[in-house]
Amino acid sequence: MSRIHLAGMAALISAALTAAAHAQAPPFATTKVEGTDNVYIFRYGGHQAMFVVTPQGVIATDPISYLRPQAAKAYLDEIKKVTDKPIKYVIYSHHHFDHIAGGKPFKDAGARFVAHRNARTHLAELKYPDVVMPDETVDRRKTIKLGGTTLELHYVGRNHSDSALVMRLPKEKIIFTVDFIPLQALMFRNMPDSWPIEWEESLKKVLAMDWNRMITGHPGPGGRQMGTKDDVRAVLGYMQELSAEVKKAAGQGKCFDTAMKEIKLPKYESWNNYAQYLPGNIERYCMLWGRGS
Ligand SMILES: [Zn+2]
Secondary structure (H helix, E strand, O other), rough: OOOHHHHHHHHHHHHHHHHHHHHOOOEEEEEEEEOOOOOEEEEOOOOOEEEEEEOOEEEOOOOOOOOOHHHHHHHHHHHHHHHHOOOEEEOOOOOHHHHHOOOOOHHHOHHHHHHHHHHHHHHHHHHHOOOOOOOOOEEOOOEEEEEEHHHHHEOOOOOOOOOOOEEEOOOOOOEEOOOOOOOOOOOOOOOOOOOOHHHHHHHHHHHHOOOEEEEEEOOOHHHHHOOOOHHHHHHHHHHHHHHHHHHHHHOOOOHHHHHHHHHHOOOHHHOOHHHHHHHHHHHHHHHHHHHOO
């Protein structure tokens, strides 16, 4: 059997396994975070959002309803199963549509929308009709207090976008971050919209914060919904190793196509999207080290 045939078969088997995993998981689920009174993860398909319930109302995050209004409806219904208090806030993790589109039912319920200042700038340019514009923006830091819960919003610089907020619950020592700290997963495709060097700095800032558990925007392998600082260190390690490999390849004139075919990082083979996105991740670093962009 030829190598190409084997690779094709491996891809088919991998696609079948992914489809099987998806078929097993219910379309959405709400999980109360262990050890907390009021912190929840709402998952719909492969996206996750955090919400916090207080005696004075709910702080929700990303609507995760891009091209699927039924997700926002399920999200609201799930919140209603836990509390009859109103939704006071919707906080956007960053400005990408797959996480923040579809918030209108939350707006109609009276929620105030909060996002980083750069998110509002991009959304104002893009004018995507199914995105609720933020009512309020964050520059470097903002603290939201509601019903005895404190939620800090931190901007740690440019990374997977220039609009990501780290949401930190200081009492619970939990953070919610989306897309710039994937949970045992490679970066999306060729890392569009990204700032690879500053990204590493933002990971170091997150590591310097006081927290124990991290809710992510997508579940990791095996459906894992939360990570630890070791997961952040692993992402930083991945970026540093990939960057060094591609920098070397760029110096040998291998960028783009040869580098994209030749570079392998077997240490990360078990991470989600390894085979699918490694060439794209290499491409992004080829742009950086081979073109300066
Ligand atoms: Zn994103």
